[in-house]
Amino acid sequence: MKQNRKIKQLVISDENDLTFGKAPHPVECGKGLVIGGGQVYPEINFTLPSMTVEEDTWQEVRNQYSTIIEEICQRAVVLETSGIVVEFELLPPMTLNPQWGAEITQILRNTLDNYYEKDGLRSALRVTPVDVRDAERPPRMRNGKFWDKTYRSFELCAEAGADMLSIESTGGKEIHDEALMQGDLAGLIFALGSLGARDMKFLWSHIVDIANKYNVIPAGDTACGFANTAMVLAEKKMIPRVLAAVDRVASVARTLQGHLEGAVGPTKDCAYEGPYLKALCGIPISMEGRSSACAHLSTVGNIAGACCDVWSNESVQNVRLLSANAPVVSLEQLIYDCRLYNTAIEAGNDYSENYRKMLIESDLHLDPQAYVLSPEVVIRIAEKLVKCETPLAMTIQSARETVKIIEQAYNNKELNLNKGDIRWLGLMKTQLETIPEDESQLLENIKSGPLANKFLPEEYGL
């Protein structure tokens, strides 16, 4: 069921209600899982070891996935977990050849069904085709072979047994990549608040239709290609951390559009904008942190879990470690993380509140990217966002509020910033003063600048 196309008030307005395992609008999916219904579930994701994916290696690819899912289910049964979410993120050749993605989906589906019948293992399968529209620059978002492949991949994977559909969509990334490296906030905001938001509406209206047709859950998207790129660049000291923090919050309006089109959650694991979406829409969210260090490093390992409903490892290669293959190791870590979450929930409000406080406090003061994920900050900013009329206005407001809150936190000695971060706070404030909220005006500005030939306006309905 589609929600209102505009959020007028927060579904969660008290920061203390923005907590783990509980969402106002839980999602029932797969074999008896209720996401956000009072428990945190592990979400295990995995990828191939170093090998190519082509005709000649296809049988080996199938064998790899068969082994991975079999070993994961075995371990989940041994550890008596109450349920698991399995995510299959397609690799580019598996979306470019949609039948391949469907074949792997079928392998995973059959094994999960088998373990449900045999051992009562409850599970849900999230399938995430690749947004291969990004394969050409400037990308064509609404037609052409890459759009056709992406669309077909969704259809075939839904038909082959996915319980949930997700994507890491890329609308506006062609501008965002450039703008991020130039520290150009007008470009970033245009990419997220105009191009990204417009593409999310277009794309998710189609995904929701496919999901309805095949009776699967349209789960959610992520600004991974945007704000997580910024996070990784900040980790490598390529860009200031404050810019990555602003980019994170500025991505909220863009990802929100998918939920306004009917995506119901759980959000994609790498969508660190999830806490904002949970506050705005009440949907359950998947998050990743300390147990996704196998995929990428971050400075938000604990705080990211403060209000998660599903806890993920992002991805891990199927390589042998001392104890077992890496996906099994990763699953075990997630299951133990979730046992702690769920024990705290069962022990009552005092315990879960204390555990949540520890998750927040242990990261909060060390990095602006962690600071903007604290429930208190999330609610403060989200309250401002519901007053905005358009995704673009919301994106600009996100950036302005984030700069303001980070500056306040620094001045109040609640947040550590380095000299570069402080210099960039000033630079961002200056830039934000001149960005127009009128979309056509911003478009004209972009079209008269160096980013003009990087995108096709008509592909975004502009």
Next chain:
Amino acid sequence: MSIMEELKNAVIKGHLDADAPYPPDMVGQPGVKDLIEKALEEDIELKTILNEGLIGGMNIVGEKFSSGEYFVPEMMISAKAMKGGLNMLEPLLVKEPSQKVGTVIMGTVQGDMHDIGKNLVGMMLEGGGFEVIDLGVDVDPEKFIENAKENPDAIIGMSALLTTTMENMRKTIKLIRSEGLDNKIIIGGAPITKKFADDIGAEGQSNNAGEVVGLVKNLLKSEKQ
């Protein structure tokens, strides 16, 4: 301050010309283009302008980046200012023996669409005075070969982010060598290790864009010895 010091400083600050809005505290002051014009009027040698002013400035930008004082956006602004200066010098430089530091052919290998890392490396190399031929993403081996044939002295740089596409580096190198081409090859990307580079016959490897200029310069030096 001498003109060359002023030029170097304009590159470091990323100030293209007097009208350029960045940095705000230098608006109205002469930028890279104005200072090159002045240097040419004073008959300062082209190679002095290039090496001491432009490349000298970018070398300091590189140092600031390595020490954490500058971020990529600041480097990009400086690189743009330097490029603006280079564009002025290029028509004059062709009349002199080559001043080019070297050429690097770059691309993300077949099947891989990731380009931020490659672009960062390209920018660093341009800042270091190299000519960069960017082949883009999802580059098939034939395209690398075609460009290597046209630029036999160029170094080839390949990028891959996925464990499932890094093997295409091996395939590409094998095909380049089977064509009898002996261009030096460097590779990079999140899953790439030194061991993998050695295994597939790449002469250099780095996962840090800031180190690539040094890596390429060392390869060129070893080539000349």
